[in-house]
Amino acid sequence: MYYATLEGLRRFDIPHKFEFVSIITLYAQWIREGRLKVDPAWNIEGLKFTVQDPCKLVRQGIGDPVAEDLRFVIKQVVGEENFIDVWPNKSNNYCCGGGGGALQSGFVDNRRTYGKFKFDQLTTTGADVVITPCHNCHGQVMDICDHFGGTFKTTHLWNWIVKAMV
Amino acid sequence: MAMSMANTIDIASLSRQVKGEIETKFPEAHIDFCLTCGLCASGCPATGLEGLDPRKFLRLLALGQDEELRSTKWIYSCTNCMRCAYVCPMNIDVGRLVMLVRGMRSKEERPTNLQKSCDLQKASNSTGIPNSDFVWVVGDVLEEVREEEPEWADLQAPMDKQGAMFYLNQNAKEPTVEPEEMVPLWKILHKVGIDWTYSSEWWDGANYCLFPGDPEDWEYTVRKQAETVDALGCPTYINTE
């Protein structure tokens, strides 16, 4: 989890030599640099995608720049016209409802009530696929989709990159 | 808003111990700065869950409602998403206050699985599979891909490769329950052609110890990760999706 490491290193002043980055930043960088070539041509059916901004990565982590990177990558991979953004979004996006240990804590009803915000927000976009570049979000979004009878598919980003790689 | 006589707060008999403890641990808590404007509550999806909202949580602290704070379920309704702090005009870090209050409970009083995830991670990783299993699963999956997909015959999933340019952590969920989900990222990394490695120790990037409320546990796991990456000599640590 991006924030936990980032903030942990900072808060506890843990000595380290490495640079800590998110894979999302790298995806975007590699695509921009031409090192990772992707083509949305595979999406002939025009599958619609939307996205979840993980709190720990975006709001608490890198902020809007990584959210922009995330969207950049998705648009490159699925086709610009096939991306529908949520609102609120990026740094101001809703939490999926599974964060902060909620997915582990066991208060399922509360977690799902909370998750209804996310579910409604995602459903409003009408997207077929929700990209959740975070395991926690992934788990929660799948659960609320299932619980509230959603029809969208919840996936990581990498699957679609691989699909689009040329 | 009728005045309820039932639970009168008698200022004379307040200890405000919880608040004091928090302020000692977190001098920039600034609980008193709260304008009670409710901006936090307006943006918090947990508002209303168990009848509470961030503003009320702060008020419990300010008005020394320690007993209630020690027992409230609300600290587990908060997902620490920080939409409150994102806009709080007084920069109050409500999420961190929640974590500190979580930490005031004994481990037994905490949600079992939450504490367990951390305990496991402190031992190695959050699902508790042995490190050797992880190494084996990676190798096994890699081999399978190489065999079944000829175009990926030279796919790599390096382990403990000293001096690799990039270190990649791995969420414990995949090697435990859906190992094939590791493959896409390997393929991407391969395609880009970077020099990367996993570690066979402290490889789990989940960091569940942030949540039960014991900062020392969180510190321990992050420190272990940092030591591992530095030991491998990787200049860049990639946090996975």
Place this chain on the structure above:
Amino acid sequence: MTDINTEWQPKIITFLCTWCSYAGADLAGVSRYQYPPNIRVIKVPCSGRMSPNLILNALKGGADGVLVSGCHPGDCHYISGNYFARRRFGLLGNLLEFIGLEKDRVQFTWVSAAEGEQFADVISQVTESVRKLGPATRLVKNIPAEINVERACANE
């Protein structure tokens, strides 16, 4: 394009206060808002200056319409002039209606210095409503002969 030789054109005596309405009329000009050419503006310091006699005098003289415009209530350059004016106008207007003067012969409005378009709009409205009434006869002292004829025709 109006043909002034054939079509009857109402003449509307328009009293504007200096500070708001006259400025609003100027702004209509600056902004090139077009309106009918039937008003004849007389600048007065304040709508509070408007004696009812002056309105009656204009009617007697044959004005087809009279319009008085001042600052919006509260905006008076002289603090309270338009408030007094409003009381006078309310009573006079009703009285004139009571004695059978056509309702739209005498009209009142407020136009601020910032309301150029509104001025043009009000003038268009007032002109149209007066035009509908036809030439003034009631209270007019010397009704031109051709208007008497017109009136007679209109009554047939």
Place this chain on the structure above:
Amino acid sequence: MNKIGEHIRQRAAELLESREIDAFIGFRQGSLPMTTQHYVARSAAEAQNLVWNSFCVLNPTNILPSLLKSFEPPRRPGDPLPDDLPKVGIAVTGCWSRNLAIQFQENQASRKRVIAIGLPCTGMSDRRQILAQTGEMVTEVSETAEDLYFTGGTVASLKRTEILRPNCASCVHPQPVARIMTEVIEGDCINNDAAGRFAEVEEIEAKDSDGRWDWFSSEFSACIRCYSCRNACPLCYCPTCFVDDAKPQWVGKGLNSSDTSIFHILRAYHCAGRCTDCGSCEAACPMGLRLRLLTKKLDKDVVDMFDSEAGVEPFKPLPLSTYSQADPQPFIVQPSHSKGEDS
């Protein structure tokens, strides 16, 4: 009625006798039956000439300002008035007392110099209406609280309520304004239904524009410009009336209908918020014009728009000398876009 007359004579005599006042304004019997005249009693003896009956229709306050002035000594400009000028007594009913209030407010009479005796009023009788029923030959009239009895007419008696003057029939303030009365004679007053007070006006209002114009132009076409209405009005005290003004000349002097109309409009307008509907103008009009309808219309609007009635609250500012930020303004032309979709 007789009791009140007796009371007036007695009080006037006492006041004159004691030199508290130098004159008392009231009525004496007119030369014709069912008429009275203004009368100024200057001694206790003269006070015995005062009468009080249902035909005291000319507002006595009309002569008050000039009478008060007549006691002022000639002065050079700038000299102050003496403090101890003679006082004048006057007996007033409801409407007259309200005129008095206006005169006080407009400085036409000094409160210090007026001893006002408030009278109860059961309404004055309309001589024209009576004659229409009795014929012209009546030689004598007597009255009780309910009825009038005639000698020489074709009808022997009439109910008071059936022959009230229209202003009295619609009067809702017959009581004198207590706050400005020196003393009040108690007694029964006419009790009209307030709901119908503006019925005469409403009847005209109900007509369309052409109908109203037909009414107005025919009613006032009979005017002979004698100015009796103006002269009878206790509120007309301008040194130069606008009709006599030459620079500027507001209205022509001749019998032009436009000039006549404007005279009547302006005369009525000058009474706006001041007229107490005493009916003197109509009583004085030789042509029997229903002059009151114009002033009554203004009364109605003043009540509706400014919640004000002439003289009822004697110290409240006159409606045209004050304003409220919330005064109604439905007559204001609005630019079309701000009036909503349907206009």
Place this chain on the structure above:
Amino acid sequence: MKGSVLIIGGSIAGVQAALDLADSGFYVHLVEMTSGIGGAMSQLDKTFPTNDCSACILSPKLVECGRHLNINLLTLSELEEINGEPGNFKVKVRQHPRYVDPTKCISCGECAAKCPKKVDDLFNLDMNKRKAIYLKYPQTVPLKYAIDPQHCIWLNKPGKCGACAKVCPADAINFDDTESIHELEVGAVLMSPGFRPYNPEKLDFTGYGRLKNVVTSMEFERLLSPSGPCTGHMERPSDGKEPTRVAWLQCVGSRDENRSCNSYCSSVCCMYAIKQAVIAKEHAASDLAASIYYMDMRTHGKGFEAYFERAKDQGVQFRRSRVHSITPLAEDNLQVQYADEEGTLQRDEVDLVVLSVGMEMTTKSQELAHLLDVELNENNFIKTDPFNPVATSRPGIFVCGAVSEPKDIPQSVVEASAAALEIEKMLSDSRWQETQEAQFPAERNVFAEAPKIGVFVCSCGINIAGVVDVKDVTEYSAQLPDVVFSQNNLFSCSQDTIDQMAKTIQEQGLNRVVVASCTPRTHESLFQETLRDAGLNKYLFEMANIRDQDSWVHQNDPEAATLKAKDLVRMAVARVRGANALPYNQVAVTKAALVIGGGMAGMTSALALANQGFPVTLVEKADKLGGNANRLFHTWQGIEVRQQLEKTISKVFYHDNIELKLGTTVEKATGSVGKFTTTLSDGAKLEHGTTLMAVGGKPLIPTGDHQYLYGSNKQVKTLLEVDEMLLTDINMGSIKQAVFIHCVGSRIPEQPYCSRVCCTHAIEQAVHLKKLNPEMDIFMLYRDIRTYGQREAVYKEARSLGILFIRYDLDNLPQVNEEDGQLQVLVQDHVLLRQVKFNPDLLVLATAVVAHPETKDLAKVYKCPINQEGFLLEAHMKLRPVDFATDGVYLAGLCHYPKPLEESIAQAQAAASRASLILARDMVPAESITAEVDPRKCVGCGMCTKLCPYNATTLDLDTMVASVETSLCKGCGACVAGCRSDAIILKNIANEHLMAAVDAALMEM
């Protein structure tokens, strides 16, 4: 020492200061960055709390400023360099090229009509387009076009375009215009550059910049404004639909240390939001749902609380809650989500969201401060001193308006006059040294002459001639009775035509003049000066407006326009025929002032005038000076009051020009501006030219529901009583628990206004107590915290020290009881909705400030109005905050409205400045067009005295004749219209003049 002043910034404050200074003997260089003056006020639609049209009240001031002989307006200019010292600064001002010659431009707009380059209109906040050649806004001063060099095609590619130059009828376009450097010597510098509205683009959660129907309050002003991008039709940006549900979000960019980093309160947003809500409701065709989302409603100014209450009655919804995010819904609508006071999430759907953005210092102003070497405070505003609120850290450099702290228009205007005063004080030796006065020849007496009227018909290039047949009009006018001369001019206002006109008047022996051209509002004074140059009285003049009100509005109907022009000329001729020469009225000034009230305000005024050499009598009813300040401990900044007070008292005491009369009151007064005679209680009769009222106010004694055991329990004190304890060093440190109750006697039906000072005072006091003893528990029971402006810092400090704030409302007042001598206070906590119980050993009541009952009597003496609450009522709440409608009488301090010390001081300085305008002259000009009573026609009814807002009409009850005090009359004519006897005429606007115009209009040709 120089007698001139540099003012930087043409905001309303800058304009007011320029007028004050120029009118009191100093030459002013007014430097404005843009192409026209007027500042932010010119962008406003209406102003609170009077709902005055902003343009209507601002324009006359701007025109006056633009035409003032002693104001040098430097537009498109910036300060470049400053050297020297107070009294003798040398400054360089860089003036950028306008590319339009202002002496030639007739602002006809032909250029802009033809200019092909469309540019975002900054004046309308880019919500519509203007052209590269533009007029800043229709009422701007100077009313001259300018070319935007960034966008002009020619300037960027010389040789291309040039359309404006081709069509300009006045040959005013000058592409070769260059910048110029003005090297000026000035005695003082005044900064008045105004503020910038906070830009909420960074606040992603508002959606501003991404959601079209989220606008800032300034944008909404323009949407409401009849001269704005949708000509006042109130259309929302996305689809032009008229919104029926509008939400206002308060504190955007204010009171926020997180995202905007503006920790201060912007002071004006609560009021302007209410105003916008009210105006929007008025604008709307159907019922408009207006909701305001706020945390504390800050309606702390005069008339504000009543405005707030009225808005509630009119259906404006006030939701005490803050909206976290705005999200889009279908059809461009928006959803605002908020937690209500109970903590339940609510969602409202609206059509438009207005962000009530705060005020900020501009980067330019920061650079300016740097250049001038004046210090900024922690909020980046110009740092000032509470005891001299218009002085900067650098001597000789002064400041006024929102650049030193967010503030509303009246406060900015007060400061403008206050700053003018400080400069007048400093430069008083150089008064009238650098100013000019217009010189005219002696006037010809035309009284006995038969009218000889000259008519000048202007073509205005093609502006008039393009539509109206000016030749025909000129020929026609020659035939009008008494017209002896008529002429057509290309540009009547060009210098050569003006010169020639003066010559013609003399050669032809004209004694009346009509100019048929544009509007008298901009050109009358120019032509009137021409008459004076030709030896004619300027009132023998009329204009026929055949451009703005004819050719420009009947462009497609030349025949009708020509006919109308003839009518207008005929009307003007008829009107001028009866015009009389009028005296240029002046009033002789007794150069002495009376200041009533010896509190801080009165003393400040007295000293300010005395220091300029004017003799002052200071009358104080008590037997010592200082008033309420004697009881004050600290200013809100924590500065001790006593020291400063004693300094001021001793200055007053020993000042040669101040005669001090303690234990004295005013009995009666006669006279008017320039010469008052006042009788004092000691029998003395004073002659003075001006009167300043600064009689103060007093704290309310708590009673009834709001008594809270005051008077019966010794532990219950008022704020001032605690201040007094602190002043006398009574040990307060041993107090264990203190509770403060706010709004005691304020904002209640019986006393509906907010006392403005008590929140800040109470909190500052609590902070002091807390610092005395950090163990002390302090609780503030409040209704809305109103620490406006930078006072918000005190509120923050109090919270940071652990002082806890609990809100109550009128339905749930705190309950104060006594049990065995122990105080008990019960109140409901507004967040947890639980009852909280205190046992304080100190209960402090923040009581209202009320007017002295005697204020009413004093007001009667000088015929000044008071409001319902007994405070003196100024001439205009917005732009004349220290004047009365009656000239020569001014007010300052608490008798005007409750206010803190620094505002009292600023107001006192301002009142002194306004008084200086009179006292600096031997004669003051007065209106010429005045009312006059014909004593033969007057019946003495007194109607005129009730109608006159200036108390210019009086009735002599002995002669029963009214009269008009010419020096007070402003010529409005209210008395004329109200007089049934036609006994009052307005000179040159008498009934006969207006009737002549009416008759001429109706005359058949």
